[in-house]
Amino acid sequence: MSGVYTNIKFSQNAIAEFLDIYGNERIFVISDSVLKDKPEFSLLKKFSEIIWFDATNSEPRTTDVDTIRQQISQLPLVPDIILGIGGGSTMDLAKAGAVLATNAGPSEKYQGWGYNLNIGIKCVTIPTLAGTGAEISPIAVLKSPHKKLGINHPCVAPIQTIIDFSLTQSVSVNNKFFTLMDCFAHNYEIARSQTSSIFAVTIAKAGLGLCRDILSSNELSEPTLLSAEKAAAASLIGGLGTAGGRVGACHAISYGPSSLSPIKHGESVTLAMLALKEIYSDIYQEVGHYLSANKVRLPRIQDFDLRKGDIDGMTAVAMKMDLLWQSHYGEQWPQFVNPKSIAKVYEKMFDA
Numbered sequence: 020m021s022g023v024y025t026n027i028k029f030s031q032n033a034i035a036e037f038l039d040i041y042g043n044e045r046i047f048v049i050s051d052s053v054l055k056d057k058p059e060f061s062l063l064k065k066f067s068e069i070i071w072f073d074a075t076n077s078e079p080r081t082t083d084v085d086t087i088r089q090q091i092s093q094l095p096l097v098p099d100i101i102l103g104i105g106g107g108s109t110m111d112l113a114k115a116g117a118v119l120a121t122n123a124g125p126s127e128k129y130q131g132w133g134y135n136l137n138i139g140i141k142c143v144t145i146p147t148l149a150g151t152g153a154e155i156s157p158i159a160v161l162k163s164p165h166k167k168l169g170i171n172h173p174c175v176a177p178i179q180t181i182i183d184f185s186l187t188q189s190v191s192v193n194n195k196f197f198t199l200m201d202c203f204a205h206n207y208e209i210a211r212s213q214t215s216s217i218f219a220v221t222i223a224k225a226g227l228g229l230c231r232d233i234l235s236s237n238e239l240s241e242p243t244l245l246s247a248e249k250a251a252a253a254s255l256i257g258g259l260g261t262a263g264g265r266v267g268a269c270h271a272i273s274y275g276p277s278s279l280s281p282i283k284h285g286e287s288v289t290l291a292m293l294a295l296k297e298i299y300s301d302i303y304q305e306v307g308h309y310l311s312a313n314k315v316r317l318p319r320i321q322d323f324d325l326r327k328g329d330i331d332g333m334t335a336v337a338m339k340m341d342l343l344w345q346s347h348y349g350e351q352w353p354q355f356v357n358p359k360s361i362a363k364v365y366e367k368m369f370d371a
């Protein structure tokens with residue numbers, strides 16, 4: 020299930036513009052907690068119904084969505100709009116909260132594809148970090164006790180996103196780097212996928228060019244509005260790529276560590292790209308170059324309290340990613356992917 024359903028608006032003052040459009044409606048805000056004390060986001064304090072989500076320490080969990088669902092059900096009146104403002108995790112939480120508000124929980128039962136969902140509360144996004152198109156994608160990636168997987172359904176898509184390049188300026192180099200590496204991986208994987216449409220491959224190649232441009236320059240450490248515009252364009256392209264495109268092996272491998280530890284998605288994806296040297300040989304050196312050019316330290320998998328004893332658990336998670344393996348290898352993927360071959364990749368990650 021894929022497609023693009025979101026109206027995209029560019030703005031030089033996104034929050035004020037949001038208020039202009041939706042100010043008379045009942046609004047429920049889900050905001051990244053790092054924005055709470057930043058002056059450029061002071062308008063957010065105007066909202067009485069607001070959740071400050073700590074995206075720095077946690078990816079959104081199905082239990083977070085269930086809590087939001089319950090919170091909304093206790094309000095005297097149902098909100099008209101849920102605003103998700105922040106990075107991909109916060110926007111995904113807002114999208115999931117909006118759709119679960121009109122569907123019976125728990126949210127865990129909708130992780131995957133093909134479930135029936137009622138239309139949710141309208142969701143609007145304002146990204147404060149250029150990522151992989153969470154601002155427009157019909158996907159909300161969530162962690163549940165046994166897996167990390169998106170709710171993939173057109174009803175998850177926001178009705179509108181308001182893109183303001185100035186809001187992404189103050190993010191740390193480290194955060195921007197790993198988010199952009201995820202964007203790089205999305206575009207790379209969609210471009211070489213066996214199952215992507217021509218449309219998805221064509222735009223993914225354009226997105227890859229933008230990512231390469233930023234990662235190989237000093238644009239992360241010395242950001243300008245132009246570099247922020249490039250990153251926003253790469254992110255939107257990542258979201259558009261969900262129309263007929265799908266990520267592959269690197270994402271399948273990245274979900275193992277993510278499911279068992281608090282590692283950030285972009286870090287896990289970068290570790291996976293390097294551990295998959297045999298099948299991603301054309302980008303192995305390139306990824307290493309981006310790390311050194313941007314003076315970023317890649318954490319080791321052991322930094323997240325993961326040990327070789329966790330390989331079986333991570334392998335079980337990666338083995339469930341049928342559609343991603345199919346994206347990489349085509350219909351014959353079971354000939355190439357088995358618990359032994361996946362465990363070997365994780366061994367490499369530990370020995371790196």
Ligand SMILES: [Fe+2]
Binds near residue numbers: 201270288
């Ligand atoms: Fe990703």
